[in-house]
Amino acid sequence: MKRELPIEEANRLINHGPVVLVTSLYKDKTNIIPVAWITPVSISPMLIAVSIHRDSFSLDLIEKGEEYVVNIPTIELLDKVNFCGTHSGQRIDKFKETNFTPLKAHSVRPPLIAECIGHIECKVYDKQKFGDHKLFIGAVVSASVDEDKYDKYLKAFAKEAKTFHHLGGDYYITSGNLETTTLSVAG
């Protein structure tokens, strides 16, 4: 079951640096791309930065649609994520090809991916070209999570909620063991 997440907790889905699937939509075109280059940048307001390659079809959809959804996949979805990363949405419908299930978002037009465990709905707040990518700053307008994969924080240490993280090239790690400390990284 999906449940809504308070917007001020949305960063907890991506603080730990997982690969995400970004969905976008403009007119009758929808797309899904894997993105490793993403980070929260502010809590109040809740803002999230996503870097998108300048040649990407999704860049065009996000520019024109001005909205996107950040979806958090688990390691079981690696093959489908792989497919999305190696095909262009300009020629195919990735929802159809991957059998991913589109879910209506709460506050934006691009769909959520039902099989993912977390979802952050964003409206473009700012954008800027940096080198070979464009950096989109998204204002979070809604967030949701699989109820059993979240308990104040994402249970990325649990077998059924393993996220994956891009080392580079064809190499990834999954999320590992839980550690706790009083460390504040806000300072």
Added chain:
Amino acid sequence: MKRELPIEEANRLINHGPVVLVTSLYKDKTNIIPVAWITPVSISPMLIAVSIHRDSFSLDLIEKGEEYVVNIPTIELLDKVNFCGTHSGQRIDKFKETNFTPLKAHSVRPPLIAECIGHIECKVYDKQKFGDHKLFIGAVVSASVDEDKYDKYLKAFAKEAKTFHHLGGDYYITSGNLETTTLSVAG
């Protein structure tokens, strides 16, 4: 042994979203802060975005010094990272208090932290206030890595090179198992 890394590989130290230690320096003041909100944003040129809280002492040092180093700690350093995240550098010398060893950087004034396994030296290329943080875009001018922790990619799956990743609050995960796929996340 540290060895220099080609600048175009610098993103491979942080693609997977670890907590990093950012060192900064201005005049006679040096500081170290843990940062979870960091991502590469461009390969050519190699640019890295770091989000720093507006109340942080390091913000002041980076603004004035216009340089910083991103250091990659392993899980063995968690206590020291914790100390750096819970004390302000305005009142103490964190290198002295943690016994971290400062190493002269190749191309910037802030020191590397010898105990960390990777280092990315940055000059401020752009900066912008977003909400309660400031986002610094750093141009990478030099990068280095512990020779035995890197083999084309960071060996974050190996016991002796485990990075850690912030879920939120006091919760972290370590880096887990290696997975490989042909996925491209540039698309």
